[in-house]
Ligand SMILES: NC(=O)C1=CN([C@@H]2O[C@H](COP(=O)(O)OP(=O)(O)OC[C@H]3O[C@@H](n4cnc5c(N)ncnc54)[C@H](O)[C@@H]3O)[C@@H](O)[C@H]2O)C=CC1
Ligand SMILES: CC(=O)C(=O)O
């Protein structure tokens with residue numbers, strides 16, 4: 001198969017779908033790899049590093065899209081990109097379709113076979129291709145939130161760790177999955193007073209064991225959310241219902257009960273966000289204010305630390321990507337966890353949460369592949 005890797009074009013996105021190390025693995029499996037010139041610049045990998053790994057260098061993205069059987073990316077295709085996809089081609093990347101009707105229309109019209117990193121599953125019920133970026137985003141959420149809390153950035157002027165004689169800042173983490181765990185770890189490490197709110201009691205038990213009393217855990221009810229949000233300096237939105245639009249857990253009305261200058265970091269923004277007042281922002285202009293509350297809603301947070309993120313992402317995507325390149329659609333037919341990643345195939349939606357969120361008919365992935 002010819003595997004293509006274009007340069008990412010989303011705002012301040014510096015990750016790359018294939019590192020030179022991954023290219024070597026695809027080439028060792030007998031595949032040709034075509035990488036757009038400059039695709040690895042953000043991680044310090046120049047065209048020569050890709051050539052040394054066995055890739056050919058394409059002068060343009062158009063050449064990559066036209067000549068490749070499978071496209072490996074990081075972020076969801078942008079309008080210019082989805083127009084270049086075609087039937088018979090596999091797209092392997094993050095998609096986040098549930099809150100994105102325009103992209104969904106574009107992918108359906110193209111006929112492409114689109115495998116979303118964020119809905120591939122593993123045997124332990126996890127999301128192995130989302131997890132590494134959730135680890136990064138969870139950790140970054142505290143850095144971003146701590147910065148936004150500084151007065152000059154519009155925040156209330158609280159140092160998360162406090163100092164001897166002055167109480168630390170309060171952090172409420174809504175959703176105690178991968179993002180929530182890593183955010184809580186960083187916040188606790190800084191010395192903040194941290195609460196994690198989740199609706200899974202088994203998960204709250206695990207977190208309680210893990211942090212050994214260092215963070216508080218709370219079951220997710222409206223009352224608990226209000227109490228935690230009204231007393232917090234920094235609130236991290238980290239809930240997920242896999243593949244679906246994020247539930248809106250914090251209403252606009254609730255903002256009036258919060259401390260002026262408190263900061264909301266909505267990591268779940270890539271699935272539409274879990275605060276009613278969230279809208280996606282970019283690294284170029286990451287925050288805005290609503291009713292005195294600072295919002296940070298960057299949908300590609302890991303793009304800010306591409307050296308760490310691109311390698312962590314490639315570690316996770318490589319084995320599934322090789323399965324797709326080696327066996328094409330047969331890999332999807334044979335492997336249920338990889339098949340859970342299939343969101344769109346030849347003009348049909350094959351993900352139930354996406355179909356439900358956007359009002360499409362859903363075709364079971366197995367029957368779509370067999371058709
Ligand atoms: N903005 C960005 O750059 C990035 C965003 N993300 C996003 O962050 C979000 C979280 O991802 P993960 O932590 O990997 O998911 P996860 O599945 O590991 O954790 C989600 C948690 O939310 C909990 N939850 C669901 N409904 C809830 C409710 N009503 N109240 C409280 N808790 C609830 C679940 O029980 C689970 O523990 C996803 O939308 C993901 O796509 C991830 C990486 C980067
Ligand atoms: C998960 C995601 O949206 C990202 O890494 O950008």
Ligand SMILES: [Mg+2]
Pocket residue numbers: 076096270299
């Ligand atoms: Mg998006």
